[in-house]
Amino acid sequence: MTRIVVLISGNGSNLQTLLDQAANGRLGGEVVAVISNKADAYGLERARLAGVATEVLPGRDFADRENYDAALMTLVDGYRPDLVVLAGFMRILTPGFVRHYEGRMLNIHPSLLPKYQGLNTHQRAIDAGDDEHGCSVHFVTEELDGGPVILQARVPVFADDDAAAVAARVQVQEHAIYPLAVRWFCDGRLAMKGGQAWLDGEPLPPEGHAGE
Numbered sequence: 001m002t003r004i005v006v007l008i009s010g011n012g013s014n015l016q017t018l019l020d021q022a023a024n025g026r027l028g029g030e031v032v033a034v035i036s037n038k039a040d041a042y043g044l045e046r047a048r049l050a051g052v053a054t055e056v057l058p059g060r061d062f063a064d065r066e067n068y069d070a071a072l073m074t075l076v077d078g079y080r081p082d083l084v085v086l087a088g089f090m091r092i093l094t095p096g097f098v099r100h101y102e103g104r105m106l107n108i109h110p111s112l113l114p115k116y117q118g119l120n121t122h123q124r125a126i127d128a129g130d131d132e133h134g135c136s137v138h139f140v141t142e143e144l145d146g147g148p149v150i151l152q153a154r155v156p157v158f159a160d161d162d163a164a165a166v167a168a169r170v171q172v173q174e175h176a177i178y179p180l181a182v183r184w185f186c187d188g189r190l191a192m193k194g195g196q197a198w199l200d201g202e203p204l205p206p207e208g209h210a211g212e
Contacts, residue, residue, distance in 0.1 A: 002029030002186040005081040007072075007089035008036045012043020014087040014108060017175045018182060019050040027179060028186030033079040035072070037091055053079070059091065069097040076101075083185055086140065087178075095142045103192040105140040106185070108178045110170050112136060112152055112207075117145035122163040122170065133157050133166055135174045136208065137181040139192045148197040149208035150190065151177045 004022075006015050015034060021027040034047035035055045044054045055075055062068040068091075076084060086107040098105070111121040113136040125133040134154040141147035153173035157166055184190035189200050197204040 002082045003032045003080055004029045004083045004085055004182070004186075005033045005035065005076050005079050006031055006043075006047075006085045006087050007076075008034060008041055008043040008087050009038050009090040010041050010043065010088050012041065012046045012087060013171060014174055014178050015043045016046050017179050018085065018087070019046060019052065021179045021183070023050065026183070028183045029083065032081065033076075035075060037089070043087070065092070065094050066096070069094040073097055073100055083182070085178075085182060092144060093140070098140055098142050101140070103139065104185075106137060106150070106178075106181060107140050107145070107147070108135055108137050108174055109145050110135050110167070110174070111145075112154065113138060113145060113149055120163075122166040125157060126161060126163060126166065130157050133170060135170050135177065137177055138208075139197055141195070148192060148195060148204070149206060150181045150184075150197045150199070150204065151208045153177045 008015055018027060019031055022031050031052050033053040033055060034043060035057060036044055037057055037059050039056045047054045057072055057075060059068055084101050084105040112134045116124045132154050134152055136149050137151045138149045139147040155169040155173055184199060191198045199209055
C-alpha cells in the first residue's frame with residue numbers, strides 16, 4: 001500500500017477527497033500523516049476525524065526557510081512516505097527539499113499551467129478576459145508551479161463571474177482530478193522521468209493527460 005503524507009495550510013478540501021477515496025478503497029494508497037504549518041488549519045481536524053496522524057510545524061519557530069524545510073523533511077521522512085501530496089500548503093519550498101522528494105511529490109494549482117503561476121489566479125484570469133480557466137496537477141520541481149503537468153481540468157469563465165464564483169467552479173474539478181492523479185501514482189502508472197510526466201510508459205504532452 002502506497003504511503004502518502006499530505007501537507008496543508010488551511011481548510012483541506014482536497015485533503016478530504018483523498019481521505020474519502022482512501023476510506024472507500026479507491027485511492028490505491030493510505031494517507032499516513034497530515035502535516036500543517038498552521039495550528040488552526042481545519043484540515044487537521046479532517047485528518048483527526050479520519051483517524052490519521054497529524055503534525056504541526058509553525059514557520060515562526062525557524063530562522064529561515066532552509067532550517068524550516070530541514071525540520072519538515074525530518075518530520076515527513078519519519079512517516080516513510082512513498083508520495084508527498086501538497087494540498088494548499090502555502091509555503092515556497094527550498095530546492096533541497098524539492099530535490100529530496102523529486103518524482104514523488106505532487107501539487108495541484110488553480111490555473112491552466114503554465115498560465116498564472118503563483119497567487120490570485122482566478123482574479124488574474126478574469127482580469128485577462130479569459131473565457132476558460134481551470135486547475136492542473138503537476139509534479140513539484142524547483143520552479144514554482146513549473147513542474148511537468150499530469151492532468152488538467154477546464155471550466156468556463158462567464159462575463160458576470162467574480163473570483164469566488166470561478167474558484168468554486170475550479171474547486172469541483174480539483175476534487176475530481178487530484179485523487180485520480182494520486183491513484184495513478186499509487187497504481188504504478190505515473191512517474192517523472194527526464195523532467196517529463198509519464199503515464200502507462202508514455203510521456204505526457206505539456207498540458208498533461210488529455211482524456212477525462
